[in-house]
Amino acid sequence: MFMEKYKIIIDTFGSDKGPEAILEGAKLILNEFDNVDLIIVGDKDLINKYDFDFSRVEIIDSKGTITNYDNPIEAFYKEPDASIFKAFEAASKIKNIGLISAGNSGALMVCAIKYLLNDKRIRPCMAAVLPNMNKSFTCLVDTGASIDCGPNQLINFAHLGSDFMRYLYKIDSPKVGLLSNGAEPTKGNKVVKEAYKLLVEDKNINFIGNIEGNKALSGLCDVLVCDGFAGNQVLKNSEGMAVNLITEIVKYAKKNKQEEVIMPLVQYLMQTYDFESLGAGIMLGSKVPVMKCRGSSGPKAIRNAAHILLNIAMNKSLYDGEDKR
């Protein structure tokens, strides 16, 4: 696929399963992608215990960790040698690179603003690409990095999401929907109503109107815009409902002794709604592509994040800071 040597920085902290889960993911990446070298940031002694091919692995030693309970800005001054900060600092200095972290979203944003700002007017955001009922994908933006947003931030999300779907998914004029509590233009909270007006006026956005929660993943739009609070609900609620239904199906199969027919269906659904991978966020608007894996990430999620980074690398103009409109 992508022939040029590519580097990926991996932050080993942030997974609920410990750095070991992320280091196992690093192993999967090295085994599968010949053209990738890794820079692994974390506890040097631990990393050295792994039987990596160290001709392809560089280690950056880190000290201290930050958790979801820490205030990201305070943490930045208290724990400047934490892996997340060291990883971003390194990313800002190296060309042809991507970054994977399962760290605190807020800290990721603080780092992106400090080290990876593309355009000083535009704050980066976090997107997720989710499978929709049209057998294609919807870019949900923001998924939780920017919680309290003004209308102009939502417009930025629309632009960043459109660029992403145009470059990565080759959609000429991505359809943009605005998440609201009703399809009518009069529906929405204050920020959404204001954003609606701005989106209608913006000639660089193919705005198709409000989208309700039940149509979020229907495939009506290619980009679904919302603040990070609402986006987080869509992302996690979709996952929760998929898990609930699949759990219900497994119970039903056991109760009715129909595992033979129904368990392959369960396997199929788990592949289609694979939230371990889908949950990963993609930072848009930063100089370097960053994949934010979830706290629950295991090795496979880390491997999948690398796969997406390689796809992005093939379309690296997305992150080159040029205006694409």
Place this chain on the structure above:
Amino acid sequence: MFMEKYKIIIDTFGSDKGPEAILEGAKLILNEFDNVDLIIVGDKDLINKYDFDFSRVEIIDSKGTITNYDNPIEAFYKEPDASIFKAFEAASKIKNIGLISAGNSGALMVCAIKYLLNDKRIRPCMAAVLPNMNKSFTCLVDTGASIDCGPNQLINFAHLGSDFMRYLYKIDSPKVGLLSNGAEPTKGNKVVKEAYKLLVEDKNINFIGNIEGNKALSGLCDVLVCDGFAGNQVLKNSEGMAVNLITEIVKYAKKNKQEEVIMPLVQYLMQTYDFESLGAGIMLGSKVPVMKCRGSSGPKAIRNAAHILLNIAMNKSLYDGEDKR
């Protein structure tokens, strides 16, 4: 079940399927519930065409309609004879009564504030009772009636939802969760963070902390508190995902020629996640119980709303305006 004669006012406007769908629902109610008389508000000529037992049906004629595109307060002055307004006015004057409407949520709130205010300090809200993974129910409040909320409104929702679960579901000390973008107290938008502090301090609420979107219907809490914008996303997104998965299962069954085993599973899932009924909202904090059916409501949804009203009627102290704490 409930022996005393009970009256239900039915607003015939608001369903996307026309007043006919609601009138068919009225027929189901009369057939099934002997102890219910109806007051049907709408086009007198149309209602008279139905072969109702008119000894049990009173008609209130109405003129004009309001739609989801209308501003509810303006509509109230422009179309004072619209069915929704006439229905609420009538409900305010009759004892032992409930009301069913599929009308505009905003107009329902305007009407409730004008005619059915229980306590002048507390604005009513709209709840939905959804099945959770604990094989019990979660009261989601608000589901879309109050879109831009302050922290104190969220506290009111917590009280109204707790009262509802205590009286209707006989839960002594209902567990209250706050919908947020993370489990930690530091997560949330400004309003949610502020509400978190107030909920911790409120001794009349059994607050268990923040709940993330994927745990919304896990059964961790009996009452899930959020503003109407976020609640609308949870409600509709849960429905959307259930529909998406069920659609996917049906396709899989056809493709693999396994309809015989899999279609009964589909039936079971559709009963468990019956959003035509589940989508109905219950107004809390009003003098009279009001069921808000969705725009997509058919006859069955109207019948189910009456069933819930009868359950509430058996616990009418919930709506008697006394302080239950």
